[in-house]
Amino acid sequence: MFCVYYILIPLIVFLLTFVMLKVKYSGAFFNIVGSLSLIFLLFSSQFKLSTISIIEFLPNASLAFATSNFSFIFATLVAFLWFVTVIYSMGYLRTLDDKKENKFFMFFAISIFSALGVAFSSNLFTMYLFYELLTISTFPLVSHYQDSQAVSSGRKYVLFILGSSICLLLPALILLYSFTGTLEFDQAQLVANNVPRQMFLIIVLMFLFGFAKSALMPFHFWLPGAMVAPTPVSALLHAVAVVKVGVFCLYKVFYHTLGFENFYHLPYFKNVLIIISSVTVILSSIIAINQDGLKKRLAYSTISQLGYIILGIVLFSQTALLGASLHIVSHAFSKITLFFCAGAIYVVTHKKYISELKGLGYKMPITFSCFLIGSLGIIGFPFTGGFISKWQLLKGSLEAGQPLVFCIFLLGSFIAALYLLPVIFTAYQKNPNFEEASISEAPIYCLIPIIITASMSIMIFFCNDFLIEVLRVK
């Protein structure tokens, strides 16, 4: 029964903000209260598993929720970062004196609601429902500033995600349902014996590219476009909630629905999948190197890190899967720190491009030190969360007998260092004209979240045994 309560909280926050749209600061207040109660509820549940089925749409394809270990971890991650991002966006929006703050928080709550809905869904049908709801609820956030740029990036956002989900995901869902007659998650046995061979390949490819939110290479264009949104949105949603939902769905579909054993007798097909995701990892990190916009560069780094996670899933080995889920958690913390810092820089200096950041390090020491911690987390430097997940991923690739993937992982981390560390170097160069400018540290509301998330990404390294034990897939 509990899983419904977790989902209802953001919905209640959404309704309350909707009702009190005119009252100043009501949106922020309700979001904070909502996120705190959600975190408290999640921690007090001690991962008690529970399932509930609400409405029966089709024979065994109903609106049903179930909690599993991974969905708990994902939900706590989203809840915690929701709380942090709300504090951050209070600071961010207040300094930019944004008038549509309540509307912003309203859509924020509904997107968290649909992200949690996906996390706790117990069958493919419910997951697809909330996946679509997430697209619709994040669209107003992407086009928040309602200028010409918002229109073009909004178009890319809707066309890529909604288009791919209608043209690829829906037919895959229906094909699966017409063959196996069920949309429950663990139906690997059913898939094995009544889905013909070439239809199985088509369905797998449709699912792989259908979840456009996981920003696989040909379907990744919407993510750099979505950087037009205010930074809290790109921080929480486009670094954590939205993209992780895409990868989470891939994890559920590949592991539970299609089942790893159906892929053993398809060696060539596994190589194709590996090639697709490794191309994403390498290509997007190379593009990230020559991106001058700070947020654009972080967007491409997100795409490459997501490629890591997909690669982990596609290796079809237990430890690689564990590494992938760990990477989801660690990447979330480090990437959100980077985005927060980018937002803080923008708030204080209204600068978006890395070349303009020369000498800013001396003025904003805390922001840039957290930026350093975050980028180390992304690179996978020891003493940060990224190291743990990358370690498991490397072990998994060896276990799956793919030495090439092992090198790709290392190459990816190396290129990550290539495009993240120069930002720090440019920040700490001498820049005469910054001396006298009255640039002070980021506002307090932005600083606290940055510090929290940076410390969290380090803390993961030290207490990773709890995470590994929970996430180890039986």
Added chain:
Amino acid sequence: MKSFFKNIILGQFNYLAAVALILIGLYAVTYKRSFLKKIIGLTIFQTAIILFFISIGYKVGASAPVIPHGKGHEFQNFLFQNPLPQVLMLTAIVVGVAVTGLALALLEKIYDEYGSIEENEILEQLRKDDA
């Protein structure tokens, strides 16, 4: 083949006449440009169907379905025509009248509005208004 024609030509002559009228009516409705001729074609089409229905219920050598008074008991049904198609066709005739009446009223309004009842001329004027 010969028996097929003998059977068709001699046996089902009424139906053939109905089909011929249907073709004429449809030709007028589809090909003729003036709306008035289309309406006339429509009426021909409807009368053809009435002929078709009536010839379904026809019995050779039977009189009209009016049973002389008091003779209800010793009665042979082959003496009288089948009343059902005639009732149905009464309805179809009345419907035909109603539809033609409305069509003529519409035609008059169109003539006032566009000054012509030729379909292509009217469509030209509509296209000009759109542009």
Added chain:
Amino acid sequence: MFKVSRLLVILLLLIFGFFLVSGIGELPLFGNPSNPVHKQAGNYYLEHAEIEMESPNVVTAVLADYRAVDTLLETTVVLLAGFAVMLVLFSTGNISKFEEVVNSSYILKISTKLLIPPVQLFALYVLAHGHHSPGGGFQCGVILGSSLILQALVFGVKETLNKYPPKRIINVAIFGVLIFYSIGLICFIQGGNFLDYSQLQSILSTTESHTRSLGILFVEIGVSLTVMSVIYLMYIFLITKGEVNN
């Protein structure tokens, strides 16, 4: 419809015609009494109409009792056509604008004066004898309507309009359908199904077959009123292009 060459249209119609002829080949032979068409309802009507409804004219029996709903809907179609023509040709012009030259000679006027009453009387005869001889509501309505049109033709539209203003006539049409409808409603209220005349027995207190024939008569009256007024209205509106609605 669209600019299509004449040859193509003829070709298509010939294909359609051949398709219909192939269907006709299979139909039961024309005119033989043992066709399946007669077995089901046809013979039942012939055997039972006279006994159950005391109406030798089986067509009127089927028309007004067995399939009474068809006739009710049919009269509504007629009424609907009347409404539609009034709506389409509705214009708030006044009658004076409608110029009309009436040059029928004196002899013509007198002879029509002598002719119209017997025509209307004959129409009532057709109505009353709908049971026994070919006739009934529709035919009577048409004859009455034509007598009104004759008057409009000979004495001019303006004069007929004063005697039979369209405002009144459309209410007569509605009243006709109301009669038909209310008879059905009374049967419904009496406890039977809609339009089941046997329920009227308790009111009319005669044998069941006689009540049915009376029911048919009332219904025929309603039908003739509607048909008369709608035919007259259509003629008036088409002639005066609607400038009559003041």
Added chain:
Amino acid sequence: MPERISILIILIPFIGALLFPLLKHNIAKYLSLIVSMLILFLAIFIFSNILNNNPFEYNLGGWKRDVGVAFWFNKFNLIFCIVLSSIYLLTQIFFIPHYHIIYGKKLTKFLSLQALFFMSCFGLILTADIFNLYVFLEISALSSYALIALGKGRAYVASLRYLILGSVGASLYLLGVGFLFAKFGTLNIFELQSIVQNQVLGRSTFVSLVLIILGLLLKMGQFPFYIWLPEAYEHSPTSVSTFMAPISTKVSAFLLFKVLLGVFSISQIKNLLPESTFFVHLATVSIFYFGAISIRQNCLKKMLLCVLLAEISYLTGSFWILSKSSLSAFSFHIISDSLMIFAGFVCIAAIEYLNKSSQFKDLKGIGRKMPFTTMCFILALLSLIGLPPMCGFFSKFYIILGAFKEQHFLFGASLLFSSLMLVIATYKLIPILFFEDYKKIASSRDVPLRMKFVLACSILSLFFVGIFSGSLMKLIS
């Protein structure tokens, strides 16, 4: 007792239509509101009655069905009647206060034509006699010609073309009935079924089948015969097209289902008409065609009409797949589609009420001026695209499921293509509605409360049908 009451669903609009012209304008207006309310409650009452005991037959005039005319009340017929009467009620509530502005002296006649149109739609759904069906068909046709002709100049041409095509369609249907009648003698659907069951069906039944299909396709406005539909619903007054567009095509589609599957069984239709998949390919082509057109439209109403034409091809396509699951998808789509198109038209009516035109160029910044109406319109479009919680998604889901089960992959793909095109068309709309000169419009002046209520009801009905689609499907199949 309740069986006897059920005929009132035809009688109440009938008596209303007769009384309205005799009354004064504002009495007639509110009486027609009461009439539509009565019908809705009656339909719900009969439906709840049918739920717990099996469907029943109503013999008019007390005669058995092989002699007299009979009506047939079953679950799906009543669900469709409930949808129709709710649309009737909602249009009344929406348009009543400013009927007199639109129609002036023609008001009472318009009300009775509207009541007759709905009476004939109920009749078409309920009657079990194929000739009686023809008479109801003619009443609904005649009343829609007259209602369309209420519009300005161009409406007369549209109405006349609709009249000619509609009468040809109805006469073809009558010819088909003639062939059936000549071969089997009876006019009742259930009698016909009992005769046809154990008979080898010859060429004349094939001809009658084709004629009935041709006639009803013409009335439905399926792809080759759709010329009359866009003009008819575009130039007719908004208050007419709002209730007529969603209903008239769906009712003729339902007739196809009722007559064909009432008389013949699926296997008989299959071997009578082997190339029935031709219709599925026809539907696929028309869905691709209308999907492509719907992008290039520059007016809301034209866009919605393209979507309506595509939805009709969904119906023919899913009907002609002739499998159990696709037929129940067909009937569910009838319900959900009439609600969706109605919601779309009501939103357009609301926009035109304040904004006088629904061209794209006149809609700049409507999002700020009329936030509630535009939100409802976006929701209706999202439901047409097929977003999950709403009924559009489930009807597309079931249709594609039925299509994939019968290996009609192209038909399924065409459905997805058309929803993708609608995504693009909607996205063309969003910058115009929300982003352009949004700042300039100071205050939001939205439609009066009564219209908001109707809009809210129509959108909630989409959610309602969507959420309870599972139980609805069990009722239908």
